[in-house]
Amino acid sequence: MGGGKTVSKQTKRAGRGLGALLVAGLSILIFSTCDLEVFNPGAITDEALNDPSLMKVVAAGVANEFNSLPDNLALDILRLTDQAAGNGSYNGTGRLRRGTLEWDETNGDWAQIHETIWTGLAAWYRMTDLEEYDQTRSKDAARIWLLIGMAHRMFGENYCQVVYSIGSDFAVPEKGTVKPRTAAFDSAIVSLTKAISLGQAAGGSDDVIMAARAGIAQAYVGLNDFASATQWSTQVPTDFVYSALYNMNSNSNVVWQETIGRNEVGLFNTYSYNLANGPDPRVPYDICGTFDVPTDPFNSTVSRTDLCNSENGADGVTAHVRQTKYPDEGSDIPIAKGTEMRLIEAEAAMLANNLTDFTARINDVRSHFGLAAIAAPATVGALEYNNSPTSPFERVLHNAYDASTGNVGDPGVDAWSILDGERHLTMFGEARRLWDLHRWDHPFLNGGVVFWDTEVRRASCFPLPDDECTLNQEIVGSTLLTGVGSATHTCG
Numbered sequence: 001m002g003g004g005k006t007v008s009k010q011t012k013r014a015g016r017g018l019g020a021l022l023v024a025g026l027s028i029l030i031f032s033t034c035d036l037e038v039f040n041p042g043a044i045t046d047e048a049l050n051d052p053s054l055m056k057v058v059a060a061g062v063a064n065e066f067n068s069l070p071d072n073l074a075l076d077i078l079r080l081t082d083q084a085a086g087n088g089s090y091n092g093t094g095r096l097r098r099g100t101l102e103w104d105e106t107n108g109d110w111a112q113i114h115e116t117i118w119t120g121l122a123a124w125y126r127m128t129d130l131e132e133y134d135q136t137r138s139k140d141a142a143r144i145w146l147l148i149g150m151a152h153r154m155f156g157e158n159y160c161q162v163v164y165s166i167g168s169d170f171a172v173p174e175k176g177t178v179k180p181r182t183a184a185f186d187s188a189i190v191s192l193t194k195a196i197s198l199g200q201a202a203g204g205s206d207d208v209i210m211a212a213r214a215g216i217a218q219a220y221v222g223l224n225d226f227a228s229a230t231q232w233s234t235q236v237p238t239d240f241v242y243s244a245l246y247n248m249n250s251n252s253n254v255v256w257q258e259t260i261g262r263n264e265v266g267l268f269n270t271y272s273y274n275l276a277n278g279p280d281p282r283v284p285y286d287i288c289g290t291f292d293v294p295t296d297p298f299n300s301t302v303s304r305t306d307l308c309n310s311e312n313g314a315d316g317v318t319a320h321v322r323q324t325k326y327p328d329e330g331s332d333i334p335i336a337k338g339t340e341m342r343l344i345e346a347e348a349a350m351l352a353n354n355l356t357d358f359t360a361r362i363n364d365v366r367s368h369f370g371l372a373a374i375a376a377p378a379t380v381g382a383l384e385y386n387n388s389p390t391s392p393f394e395r396v397l398h399n400a401y402d403a404s405t406g407n408v409g410d411p412g413v414d415a416w417s418i419l420d421g422e423r424h425l426t427m428f429g430e431a432r433r434l435w436d437l438h439r440w441d442h443p444f445l446n447g448g449v450v451f452w453d454t455e456v457r458r459a460s461c462f463p464l465p466d467d468e469c470t471l472n473q474e475i476v477g478s479t480l481l482t483g484v485g486s487a488t489h490t491c492g
Helices: 005-014 019-031 052-066 070-080 091-098 107-129 139-158 182-201 206-222 226-233 254-261 271-276 338-351 355-368 415-426 433-439 466-471
Strands: 161-163 178-180 241-244 285-287 289-291 302-304 321-323 333-337 479-481 488-490
Touching: 052 107, 052 139, 070 091, 070 107, 070 139, 070 254, 070 333, 070 433, 107 139, 107 466, 139 182, 139 206, 139 433, 178 182, 182 206, 206 226, 206 241, 206 333, 206 338, 206 433, 226 338, 254 321, 271 415, 333 338, 338 355, 338 415, 355 415, 415 433
Parallel strands: none
Antiparallel strands: 161 178, 241 333, 285 321, 289 302, 479 488
C-alpha cells in the first residue's frame, strides 16, 4: 500500500466495505459443510458485518484474499529460477525463462500482497471496534495476524525494496517511501508474534501458533540472524505443515493450471529435473515427451511417452515434463513446514562449521520423505554451478550431488552442494527458490542455463512495479533496484 495516490486507489477499492470478503468467506464456509444448500446473500453492506457472530466469516475472507498470493508467486518463481521453465506461448514466459523480469511485470504480486495486508488490518480494526467482541482472546484474530505476517515475509523474500503506508505497529500512518526489504521481515515478526500471543490467549489454535513460530524463523533468516531463527525453528516439529488452501470451485491452483491444465511451464532440462532424478518424492514429475536427439532439438522430433495428453509444451516444440506435486486444481501450497525448519538448523550448523549437526538435520528431512541417509560431507565447500554446458540442451549438472541416493560416502560432495539441493527439492514450487538464489548470491544467477538462451546476469528479486511508481507521488525520483545485481532505474 504505497503512499499518495496508491493509498487512495486501494482505499477506494476496499472502501466498498468488507462485503466482498463476507461473500468469499460464506463461500468457504458453504463448501466446508455437508449442507449442499447454496444461497446468494446479494450485496453485503459494511455495517452488516458489525456482528460478533460474523467474525469467523470475516477471517475466512482474509484467508481467501491471502490464498491468491502463494500460487501466483510460486508460478512466477518457477519460471524465473532453475526450478522450472516456460515452454509455452506467453510473451512473459520466454523472458522469465531467460532470467529477465521487467518492472512492469510485478504489479499483480505487489497488489495481492498489499491487498492481503489491508484486508487483514481492516478485519482486525473491525474486531477492535466491536465492544461486545473480545479480539484479545480470538482464534480468528490470531489467524488474521498469521496471514498478515506471512504476507510480509513473502514481501521481504521476493521484492528488492518495499513501500508501506503504515507503520510497523500498524497504527501510526507513514508516508509511502522506499524502504529496504528488511522492513518487511521486521513487520512479519511483529505480526507473527501478535498471532502467537492472541492464539495462546484464546486457549489453543495450535496450528496457527505453530505456523507463526515457523514464520518468525523464516523472517529471521531474512534478517540473516540464524541464532534467533533456530530459537524459533526448534519449536516446530518436522511433520508440521501449514498450507494455503485451494479448491476446484473458486480459487484453483494456478501452478496446476499452467503445468498440467496447460503445458505452459515444464521441468525439461531444469535443475529440478536433473537433481530429483525421477525417484525423489519431493519433485514428482511425468515425462510427457522426449527429444529423439536431446542435444539437437531443432533437428529432432519429440516422441510421446503416453503419460500425458500431449508430448509438447504449449509452444508445440519443447518436450514437456510436467510437475505432479500439485496434481489437481485443488492442490494446497505449503507456506510453513517443519522440514524447512530442519533445513534452517542445518544451514546454521554449516555456517558454524558443525558438519555433524548439519548432517543430522539433513537426514531428519530425508528420513521424513523416506530417503536414504547421507554421510557427513568432508568440507563445507562452496556454491557452484556449471554455467558452460557443451550444449544448452544437455542436462545441466549443477554439481555432483544426487539427491535420490545422497551420494552416500562420496567425498566430492560438500555441505553447500547438499544444502542447496535439499532446499531446492524440499520447497519445490513453494515460492522460495528466488530468495535462496538472492541471499546466497548463487552462481546460477551469473548466466545459469535452464535451456535455450539466458541473460548474462539473471534477475534475483522483483523490482517495485510501475503501478507504484506511477501512482505513489512520494517515490517519484527515487532510485530503485531493477532486480539485476546492483542495477537501478529512476522512478517517474
